[in-house]
Amino acid sequence: MGIEEQDPQKALVRWQALVAGDRSSSRINPATLYLANLPSEASRDTVRSVMRSLARMLGYATQVKPGALPKAQVNPETVPWQRLDRLVVLAVRELLRQDGKSTATINLYLSVMKGIAREAVRNRQMEEHQFLMIEQVASLRGSRLPAGRALHVVEITKLVDHCLSAEGLAGIRDAALLGMLFGCGPRRAEVVTIDIGKINFAERSVRVIGKGNKERELEMPERTIDLVTTWLDESGLSQGALFRPVTRWGAIVRDRRLTPRGVYDVVTRRVKQAGLDNASPHDLRRSFLTYLLDNEVDLSTAADLAGHASTDTTRRYLRGQKRRNRQAADKVDF
Structure with a gap:
C-alpha cells in the first residue's frame, strides 16, 4: 500500500501517539509566528478559523463536557505544529476531501499547514528536509461554479425596507450595511474596515481595505449614500468605524467595530425576518x-469595481451567457 493510500484516520492516531508529550515548548509556537506575519486582520481571522479546525482534526480540542467541542475552547497554540510531517498533511487533505470540502477550501488548509511549517523551519523547530516533504504535498486542481444565489432588486428593496421598519438603531444600521453590501459590492471582511473619515460624500466614494491589505475605492450609488447618511444622523457618529455593534437595548458599542462574523449574522437574520430565501453577505456581493x-457593464469595469484581480473571476457571474448557452442547447433537436 502506498503512502497516499493509507487510512487517514490511522495516520492521525499514529501522529497523536507520537507527539503526545509535545504540547508545551519553551519556544514560541510557529502558528503564532505565522499569524503575526500575515498582512491584515481579515487574513488572521480566516487563518485562525482554519487553525481551530485543524486543531480539532488533530485531537487538540478541549472538551467542556462529553461530546461537546465548542470552537471557543480550541487553542491552536496547544498543537505541536513543529512535529507535522508529510503523512499527517496527506491525511488531513484526504479527510477534507472525503468530507466534501471544495478544492479552494482544501488548498487553503494545505497553505496554512505549509505556512506554519515554514515558520517552524525559520525558528529552528523543524528540520528543513521535513518541511520540504510537507511542501511537496500537491494542492488539488480544479474549480467549482460559485455557490449561492443573486437576489432580485425587489428582494433587496424588501430587505432594506424591513430593516428601516424595525425599531431602534440596529435596524437603521442594518439598512445602511445592506445598502453598502449591495450598492458597492464589498466583501464582508472589507465592509467592516470602513471608517467614516474614508467616505467622500462629494465624490460619492468610500475606501476599504481589501485582500492583501490593499486599499481600494468603491463608488456609492445615491440610495447607499441616503442610507449611510441616515445611519450617521441617527447614531451621532462622526469618526472612527462606520459599522459598530448595537446592544439588545439599542446602545452603540462605540469602542468596537462590527466583525465579519457580525456582518454574516446581521444579513442572515434580516433575510430570515423578511421572509426571503436563504442568502449570505456574499450573495449581496454576487447580486x-x-x-x-x-x-451590460463591461467585464473590465465590473472586475475593477469588485476588486477582482482577473476578469476570469468576474466572468463566472455572467447570467446572460448562461441564458445564451441554454438557447443554443435548445437548438439541438433529436
Whole structure:
C-alpha cells in the first residue's frame, strides 16, 4: 500500500501517539509566528478559523463536557505544529476531501499547514528536509461554479425596507450595511474596515481595505449614500468605524467595530425576518456583480469595481451567457 493510500484516520492516531508529550515548548509556537506575519486582520481571522479546525482534526480540542467541542475552547497554540510531517498533511487533505470540502477550501488548509511549517523551519523547530516533504504535498486542481444565489432588486428593496421598519438603531444600521453590501459590492471582511473619515460624500466614494491589505475605492450609488447618511444622523457618529455593534437595548458599542462574523449574522437574520430565501453577505456581493453584468457593464469595469484581480473571476457571474448557452442547447433537436 502506498503512502497516499493509507487510512487517514490511522495516520492521525499514529501522529497523536507520537507527539503526545509535545504540547508545551519553551519556544514560541510557529502558528503564532505565522499569524503575526500575515498582512491584515481579515487574513488572521480566516487563518485562525482554519487553525481551530485543524486543531480539532488533530485531537487538540478541549472538551467542556462529553461530546461537546465548542470552537471557543480550541487553542491552536496547544498543537505541536513543529512535529507535522508529510503523512499527517496527506491525511488531513484526504479527510477534507472525503468530507466534501471544495478544492479552494482544501488548498487553503494545505497553505496554512505549509505556512506554519515554514515558520517552524525559520525558528529552528523543524528540520528543513521535513518541511520540504510537507511542501511537496500537491494542492488539488480544479474549480467549482460559485455557490449561492443573486437576489432580485425587489428582494433587496424588501430587505432594506424591513430593516428601516424595525425599531431602534440596529435596524437603521442594518439598512445602511445592506445598502453598502449591495450598492458597492464589498466583501464582508472589507465592509467592516470602513471608517467614516474614508467616505467622500462629494465624490460619492468610500475606501476599504481589501485582500492583501490593499486599499481600494468603491463608488456609492445615491440610495447607499441616503442610507449611510441616515445611519450617521441617527447614531451621532462622526469618526472612527462606520459599522459598530448595537446592544439588545439599542446602545452603540462605540469602542468596537462590527466583525465579519457580525456582518454574516446581521444579513442572515434580516433575510430570515423578511421572509426571503436563504442568502449570505456574499450573495449581496454576487447580486451587485450580476446586476452590473445584466445591465451590460463591461467585464473590465465590473472586475475593477469588485476588486477582482482577473476578469476570469468576474466572468463566472455572467447570467446572460448562461441564458445564451441554454438557447443554443435548445437548438439541438433529436
